[in-house]
Amino acid sequence: MADRAASLLIVAAVALRAAAAAPADAQRLRAAEDALTHAVEASEGIPRDILADASCIGVFPEASKSDFQSGKPFARGVVTCRRPDGTMGAPAFFTLTAGRATWGFEGDRSDLVLLVMSPAARQRVISGHVDLGPGAATVGGPIGRSLSTPAQLKAEMLSWASTSGAVAGVSLDGNVLEQDTKTTAVFYGSPISAASILGDPTMAPPHVAASFLRLTSEYANPSS
Numbered sequence: 275m276a277d278r279a280a281s282l283l284i285v286a287a288v289a290l291r292a293a294a295a296a297p298a299d300a301q302r303l304r305a306a307e308d309a310l311t312h313a314v315e316a317s318e319g320i321p322r323d324i325l326a327d328a329s330c331i332g333v334f335p336e337a338s339k340s341d342f343q344s345g346k347p348f349a350r351g352v353v354t355c356r357r358p359d360g361t362m363g364a365p366a367f368f369t370l371t372a373g374r375a376t377w378g379f380e381g382d383r384s385d386l387v388l389l390v391m392s393p394a395a396r397q398r399v400i401s402g403h404v405d406l407g408p409g410a411a412t413v414g415g416p417i418g419r420s421l422s423t424p425a426q427l428k429a430e431m432l433s434w435a436s437t438s439g440a441v442a443g444v445s446l447d448g449n450v451l452e453q454d455t456k457t458t459a460v461f462y463g464s465p466i467s468a469a470s471i472l473g474d475p476t477m478a479p480p481h482v483a484a485s486f487l488r489l490t491s492e493y494a495n496p497s498s
Contacts, residue, residue: 299461302367303486305335306352309385313436314493318418320387320434320441325493330355330390330399330472331362332451334370337435339382342372349386350454353399353468354490357475362490364479366402366471367454367461370446373405378444385436388412388446395430402453402468406431406446414443 310333314320325331334351342348347369354362370386379386390396398404406412413425415432426432435444453468461480462471471477479487 299367299457299480300482302335302350302352302457303365303483306333307486307489309333309335309436310387310489310493312439313385313387313434313441316417316436316439316441318441320389320415320417321419322493324389324415324432326495328356328389328391328494329393329396331490331494332368332386332388332390332399334368334386334388336383337370337379337386339377339379342377345372347371347454350457351386352486353388353472354487355390355396355400355472356494360491360495362487362494363475364471364477365483365486366468367457368468369452369454371450371452373407373448373450379435380437380440380442383437386444386446387434387436388451389415389432390430391432392430399451400469400472402455404451406449406451412446414445416443417441 310331312319314322314325330353332351332353334349337349339348349370351368351370352365353368354365357363390399395410398410404410410430412431412433413429415434416423416426417434433444433446435442455465458468458471459465
């Protein structure tokens with residue numbers, strides 16, 4: 275009830291910010307849109323039939339090796355979850371922080387895409403904090419074709435990295451996925467939990483998110 279009440283109170287703040295968001299918010303959304311477009315439209319990219327089955331989509335542009343090595347959040351991105359009508363709902367901002375010893379991607383920077391496939395994994399993401407690994411494992415997704423391996427078929431979360439024009443399935447296990455509460459609060463005009471955003475299909479995002487949500491809804495909706 276408390277989260278629902280908070281959601282209703284934030285509608286007014288969202289309306290006041292509908293014309294524009296802070297530059298960092300808008301830049302991250304545009305970068306996420308570009309990264310997802312490339313990862314899907316590449317000749318050997320993320321299969322669309324997998325996107326059509328995804329419960330949530332997370333996009334993390336330009337994950338940084340130097341930030342990974344220094345222990346800072348090495349990827350800052352955005353997550354949106356499917357609403358009952360098949361479209362993608364209001365976004366929440368998230369970070370990935372290193373919890374393992376080695377950088378698992380090609381190059382010094384890489385775009386990351388995370389698809390949440392199961393109801394249980396969706397609830398973990400909505401909670402705002404997930405230790406990726408045993409109990410919340412990510413499996414490197416296939417490229418250019420539908421699910422094929424037993425691990426991919428059973429996966430609760432699938433993930434990919436896109437570096438220098440090439441898309442590859444990678445695991446994000448060993449890292450921590452956590453809500454970026456500061457950026458989310460700036461975006462919505464007031465502090466709000468990931469559960470109040472991703473768990474509420476009626477939450478209205480600022481207008482600046484419209485293009486990103488159109489794109490994710492197009493990819494995620496089988497009828498598009």
